[in-house]
Amino acid sequence: MSPAAQGSIVLIITLLMLVSGIPVAFGLGAIALAFLVIYQGFDALHVAAETLWSGLDDFTLVAIPMFVMMGAAIGSSPAGKDLYEALERWLYRVPGGLVVSNLGACAIFAALTGSSPACCAAIGKMGIPEMRKRGYPDDVATGSICAGGTLGILIPPSLTFILYGIATETSIGRLFIAGIMPGLLLTTMFMAWSIFKIWRSGFRAHAPDFRYSWKQKFESIPKIAPFLFIIAGVMYALYGGIATPSEAAGVGAALCLILAIAIYRLWKPDQIWHILRDTMRESVMILTIIATAVLFGYMLTSLYLTQTLAQGIADLHANKWVLMLLINLFLLVCGFFIPPAAIILMTSPILLPIITAAGFDPVWFGVILTINMEIGLIHPPVGLNIYIVNAIAPDVPLAKVMWGTLPYVVCMMLAIVILCIFPEIATWLPNHLMGPGK
Amino acid sequence: MDGFISAVTFVSRVAGVVGAFFIAAAVLIICDMVIERYIFNLTTIWQIDAVTYLTIAATFISSPYVLMTRGHVNVDILPLHLKPRARYVLALVTSFIALAFCVTLFVLCAAYWYEAYSERWLSNTVWRARLWIPLLSMPVGLFLLVLQYIVDIYCVMTGRTSPFGISARQDAEDVAREQAREALGGAP
């Protein structure tokens, strides 16, 4: 059988398996072992255990539970509220002050956690009711938080970047820095849209009938100072010669845990257990997918399917921007229903040779991929952030949340286009700080 | 059978606690390493390996707990659009596929572990760790996972739990809402 025919069979069975409701990790693993046996015989299973083991035997992967723990510790405290309140006291005179504060708080919180739903939940819990109370339109209040939450995986630390870095052997430190400016770009675009939307709907948020005194403004600083301290500490550890990403993540996790215990009094064994358990559940889920995705990747390469596909695409001699458009559409469709971890681990080893052959920068593509994953988190039917927001504000109809989110999806697509025109937005900072890449 | 179910549930819970503590231990060891290296400029050899092995061990050993608490992410578009009867059949089919995978992997990993043990393999790192110790987490975790899957299948077949954890009148939105609630307030 030709690799093309084999490839089509594998593709169809994989899609069927993924939508069948089987846990993604076990589905990928089962397909990998089954096709190895079918096409190469039972002897091919000899390497499965070692492949599985060495897929996980990588210090870089340790960053995953560490960054998850940072988010879990901070997320279980009322830190999100303190964050946007402090911003609000300083920014309340800005048009649309509260929504700008919330988006700013999302961006700052994003620098403390590697995942989007955590970011969305932490800021939204307090931010959405407050915005609605002050008369902000429902669709802006919910949509901005949905979108702001997705910054969690673009602004470092980011689980998405870690997974991409592992799957493609790209420096995670470099990817992290590459995410900063696009993250700020998106934050600005989200803010601009929110202000425009509020202005158009006739709600004049910039003329509140109360004022914060300077005392109130400065009072808010000690509450958020520890976060800024941790963010600065982790960034300094990463780029100031102290530690590798996994080490910085470990220290960050410990500091966040200490902060949660010391400042927010989460010292009861029960509360600490909750943080540990949430960390364990999320990281084990991701790591199990990584382990079986390694088996899946081995099967694809071993049957020469990856190479056949890459060769086939190279033979098309398509224009590189047509290729980029197709890849983005493909990722967008995947994002409709497949969890981000599985998409990245399954597709990036296949996409990377295509990307580099077309002359794109792998770090830049990591950013594009991440924005695609962000879109997947906020578009129906299963965008998790939408439902988190819906659970926070159950009386806002789901359709309204989705319509409110849509303009932010457009912002993200626009950001992808901007990044295609000006790739330096992603690549300048890492090149400047870390020298030209390998 | 009830005794078996509660025994397996208990073991899976213990496994979850063990994995959570492995991750906590990994955090402490990383901090220890960073302090030793940057403050005292000491040699740090064992820490990187130990932390990596603890994370791998947590992955395998806690897997049954994560399965029990429905934490292994799945795509439930198809199950949600099926009639209850078809959904029940699909749940059994997918569970048996997953079970077969876990049993196969358990056998392969147990054989690999035995090879590492009998041939006295050492890690390829400066620490030269005895590999059978961290490798043991693979067969142990997978064995517990097999047990948990058997319990899950039995519970679906006897109607104690609903297929895919979806009750009869739920739709996609209900399930997503449930996940969101969980993400907001922690696991059940």
Place this chain on the structure above:
Amino acid sequence: QVTLRASHQFPGGKGDVRDDMVQMLAKEMAASNLGVTVQVYPGASLFKPNDQWNATANGQLDITLFPLDYASGKVPVFSATLMPGLIRSQERAKRINKSQFMKDVRAEIEKRGVIVLSDAWFAGGVASKGGCIVKPDDMKGRKFRAAGPTFAGMWEAAGASIVSPPSNEIYNAFQTGVVNGTDTSLSTFNSMRLYEVADCLTAPGDNALWFMYQPMLMSKKSFDKLNKQQQDAILAAGKKAEAYFESKADAINQEAIKAFEDHKAKVVSLSDADYAAWLEVAKKTAYAEFAKAVPNGQKLIDEALAVK
């Protein structure tokens, strides 16, 4: 019609001599018209570097080119192929290949179901930041990333703190100062572009401490499945690849040295006295450990050092 799978961890199609060697074997076999196709999987795309040994030994991988020391955790005697000071110079490496030492090493490989197609010894050195590393005393207070346990023992005994960041973070670790010294092959220094962040290279010269054996290997199971004609052809192709490497070895070393010089890094090498001083440290650490861990360890070291 037989298809053989060849795996290695080096970049494919970018002029890495190890990739060239495997590609050369594939081309030779295609040209021989004996119905043997060699499919090359570069860049660790099929197997992770560490997994290639077991896969070759049990017949799941037909051909590989990899640093044999990667398997020294599974087969301790392979540590002899990344042992401080044993080889000394690229010239001497050719003579070592014909010695009793290499006969013994090849016998150890064959005992485990793998045969050697090409011998290749890769010279390496030390890249450092903040002063060169020539004498054991230069190691005091260094944060050093070692290529393997044998060298780590020696560097540590000389006063270095051993740190082990993952290999993909070495460049960044060097730049930020997490690490200020590391040892590996010259071609790896070159492909990592370490010359951009290091300010000194201890080059091999006539007294190199660092050599690593990176042979092209074939699974005995796969070899036995070929007919006599095919077997002869593949052995001949292996020898041809070996000769190709030997013709290129000096140029590869010079290319890496030139890259360091072009980036204003100092390039030094060891004198006879420096070499002797390091050998004293090695005897107390790497050699002693090896002799303890492997039954014929001392014999192997003596055989290697005895080569003129």
